[in-house]
Amino acid sequence: xxxxxxxxxxxxxxxxxxxxxxxxxxxxxxxxxxxxxxxxxxxxxxxxxxxxxxxxxxxxxxxxxxxxxxxxxxxxxxxxxxxxxxxxxxxxxxxxxxxxxxxxxxxxxxxxxxxxxxxxxxxxxxxxxxxxxxxxxxxxxxxxxxxxxxxxxxxxxxxxxxxxxxxxxxxxxxxxxxxxxxx
Amino acid sequence: xxxxxxxxxxxxxxxxxxxxxxxxxxxxxxxxxxxxxxxxxxxxxxxxxxxxxxxxxxxxxxxxxxxxxxxxxxxxxxxxxxxxxxxxxxxxxxxxxxxxxxxxxxxxxxxxxxxxxxxxxxxxxxxxxxxxxxxxxxxxxxxxxxxxxxxxxxxxxxxxxxxxxxxxxxxxxxxxxxxxxxx
DNA sequence: TCACGCATGTAACGCGTTACATGATTGA
DNA sequence: TCAATCATGTAACGCGTTACATGCGTGA
Numbered sequence: 520x521x522x523x524x525x526x527x528x529x530x531x532x533x534x535x536x537x538x539x540x541x542x543x544x545x546x547x548x549x550x551x552x553x554x555x556x557x558x559x560x561x562x563x564x565x566x567x568x569x570x571x572x573x574x575x576x577x578x579x580x581x582x583x584x585x586x587x588x589x590x591x592x593x594x595x596x597x598x599x600x601x602x603x604x605x606x607x608x609x610x611x612x613x614x615x616x617x618x619x620x621x622x623x624x625x626x627x628x629x630x631x632x633x634x635x636x637x638x639x640x641x642x643x644x645x646x647x648x649x650x651x652x653x654x655x656x657x658x659x660x661x662x663x664x665x666x667x668x669x670x671x672x673x674x675x676x677x678x679x680x681x682x683x684x685x686x687x688x689x690x691x692x693x694x695x696x697x698x699x700x701x702x
Numbered sequence: 703x704x705x706x707x708x709x710x711x712x713x714x715x716x717x718x719x720x721x722x723x724x725x726x727x728x729x730x731x732x733x734x735x736x737x738x739x740x741x742x743x744x745x746x747x748x749x750x751x752x753x754x755x756x757x758x759x760x761x762x763x764x765x766x767x768x769x770x771x772x773x774x775x776x777x778x779x780x781x782x783x784x785x786x787x788x789x790x791x792x793x794x795x796x797x798x799x800x801x802x803x804x805x806x807x808x809x810x811x812x813x814x815x816x817x818x819x820x821x822x823x824x825x826x827x828x829x830x831x832x833x834x835x836x837x838x839x840x841x842x843x844x845x846x847x848x849x850x851x852x853x854x855x856x857x858x859x860x861x862x863x864x865x866x867x868x869x870x871x872x873x874x875x876x877x878x879x880x881x882x883x884x885x
Numbered sequence: 886t887c888a889c890g891c892a893t894g895t896a897a898c899g900c901g902t903t904a905c906a907t908g909a910t911t912g913a
Numbered sequence: 914t915c916a917a918t919c920a921t922g923t924a925a926c927g928c929g930t931t932a933c934a935t936g937c938g939t940g941a
Contacts, residue, residue: 521795522900528802539920552797556902561922581909581920593805600806600814605795612704612788614735614850619711621842622776623783631783659804662875666868667797677860685849692845705928722892739930744894764892764937 524599525553526563527572527588531596532660535576535587538564548664551646551671567592613678617685625693629686636682643675707782708736709746710771713756714779715843718770720762721747731847734829734854750775796861800868808876812869819865826858 529544530536536544538561545555555563564586567573572592577585588596613635620628650668655661712727713719719727721744728738738746747769750756755775760768771779796818803811833851838844 520900521793521798524802525798528798528805531805532802537920538922542920549798549801551792552801553793554791554901557921558903558923559901561920562900565922579920580911581918582922583920596802596805600799600802601810605799607795608737609734610704610736612790614853615704615708615711615732616783616788617853618732618735618843618846618850619707619715619779619783621846622711622714622779627784660801662872663801663804666871667801669867670797670800670864673860673864677856681853681856684852688849689845703928720892721894725892737929740893741895741931742929744892745928748894762892765894766892 521553521605522555522559522563523567524596525549525555526560527567527592527596530573530586531588531593535585537579537583537585539583548660552667625689629689629693632682632686632689636679636686639675639679639682643672643679646672646675704736704788705738705742705746706750707779708732708738709743710750710755710775710779713769714771714776718759718768720766720768722766731843735850808872812872812876815865815869815872819862819869822858822862822865826855826862829855829858 525545526541529541529549533540533544538557541560541564542557545553545560549555564573564584568575568586571589572595573586573588575584576587579585616631620631623631646668650665650672655665708728709724712724712732716723716727721740724743724747725738725740728736728743732738747756747767751758751769754772755778756769756771758767759770762768799814803814806814829851833848833855838848
């Protein structure tokens with residue numbers, strides 16, 4: 520149940536927001552941390568309201584509803600942060616493919632890893648560019664957003680290096696070490 | 703739709719397996735790559751059979767059904783490996799918490815990161831020990847399983863180092879740089 | 886004989902994705 | 914005026930989790 524706390528957390532930090540505001544934040548700030556669709560966000564807002572963790576603080580033009588956290592909501596966010604420990608759900612589409620790469624010809628398998636390394640390099644560069652671009656404020660979301668962005672950069676860097684290493688491993692196996700000591 | 707291909711892939715690689723066999727493989731070999739529950743596995747076997755990608759090749763004692771891949775199934779696995787590219791679903795419970803760590807007292811936030819670093823170190827050591835223990839064969843599953851295991855080790859190592867870095871960053875912000883040039 | 890392990894299945898519920906559906910405001 | 918943007922919602926479907934339910938075979 521993490522979407523719930525993502526939505527609640529944003530409302531607490533911003534001290535009030537609409538579903539539309541939240542969507543933009545999910546697309547930008549939380550893009551590398553937790554994704555959510557529009558229907559999920561509005562659905563969760565309804566549930567959080569029903570459970571008394573947030574409330575409609577004001578209504579604006581075009582049916583806009585500005586939600587704010589209740590005391591119970593702030594308490595629940597804190598409880599989640601302190602008490603609940605997430606078990607990492609290990610599920611990775613790229614790794615799954617690697618696991619079955621033996622079904623392809625060796626050349627194709629290595630090409631897959633090479634492409635993967637290149638893609639990870641691009642992603643890393645994208646985040647690195649973002650880090651340069653953004654001017655960070657002194658607020659919480661800036662400070663902690665900076666930490667998660669750096670995590671993303673390190674993540675892609677790690678994957679790139681791993682893919683390069685894996686490709687070399689395959690090469691080592693494909694070409695038996697005939698030249699190891701006589702060349 | 704990756705569970706489908708995980709199940710199909712295992713059946714192809716093993717050249718025949720029962721749901722029970724697959725469960726053990728999900729618990730051991732695929733634990734760090736793709737998780738699945740028992741009901742998922744049996745459900746997927748039924749679907750794959752209905753779609754003609756696998757078939758019951760033999761029935762054993764205790765109602766055991768040995769599935770084997772059909773030609774269509776082997777073709778589908780190949781297609782998935784070559785054509786389909788997974789978009790990485792970025793969703794990470796630990797990062798989500800970090801994003802909202804500003805809601806805690808600075809001391810507690812840093813403690814969270816320290817604990818996280820310690821946990822990641824343990825996980826890394828666990829995988830490293832596994833790497834030492836296991837005697838690897840020459841089959842595909844051994845070769846590619848070794849690659850994914852190394853990925854897991856690097857992943858935890860990266861997270862450990864990141865958590866330590868993040869904790870230091872918070873320390874830097876909590877204690878303003880009063881001693882920077884006069885000490 | 887009896888416990889453990891092998892072996893398969895179903896049902897209920899919640900989360901996530903995609904698509905559909907509608908309408909108000911504002912600024913060029 | 915009209916297009917873009919703001920803004921909210923619903924419905925259908927599939928995947929994932931938990932719990933329930935059942936029964937056979939084998940070895941100590």
